[in-house]
Amino acid sequence: MTDSREMNVLAIDTATATLNLAVCFGGDRVVKLSEHIGVSHGQFLIKKIGDLLESTGLDRGDLDGIVASTGPGSFTGLRVGLAAAKGMAVATDIPIVGVSLFDVAAHRLGERDAWVVVPFKRDEYFVALVTRGTWTPENVTAVAKTALAGIVGDLPVAALAVDLAGLYPQLTLAEPFGRIEYDGGDLLVLGQSRLSAGESDDIARLEPLYLMKSQAEIRYARRHREQ
DSSP, X not given: OOOGGGOOEEEEEOSSSEEEEEEEETTTEEEEEEEEOTTOHHHHHHHHHHHHHHHHTOOGGGOOEEEEEEESSOHHHHHHHHHHHHXXXXXXXXXXXXXXXHHHHHHHHTTOOEEEEEEOSTTEXXXXXXXXXXXXXXXXXXXXXXXXXXXXXXXXXXXXXXXXXXXXXXXXXXXXXXXXXXXXXXXXXXXXXXXXXXXXXXXXXXXXXOOSOOHHHHHHHHHHHHO
């Protein structure tokens, strides 16, 4: 087992319109970046990673591990983020671990039970019930925004990157204003615990938590059915 405080680790989150990066280094130092870039992760990610590492005095070869967000969230954003994380892990021969936004929410909620909401499409959310810090991918579903109140009922609700208080005043909110604020530092906390225990994910099998097919996959399947 490795002391996580001695590891230099980079965290990458491209699941939402906000790019979250964080680096821990020097035993107990952490630098973070959170920047709203919409759907432009592919244009800025590599440069932002380079800038963040430069600010710490590290280069990629100094990293001991990478933590990558697996979403759910933006199809394109997740692919861009994971491709960058995997490329760096292969090039520098270091371990990589994936962390879901539902993992982040469960960590933030602690022992509290709550429905967790994550942005999906313009008119839909991903939702899952987190119970005492645990959740399962099988229980995650996409729901229409108009149906959210009926799905969650009277249980507390918390969201990442969604303003529930402004949209659903009738809901019981689990967090202040119903929003779980997070950044790359949260991914570091969860990822470091796995890395320090000697765990890592198989690069070839590490994929985004899509839960539903992308439009590109749907069109591809349709074309093949029609042939």
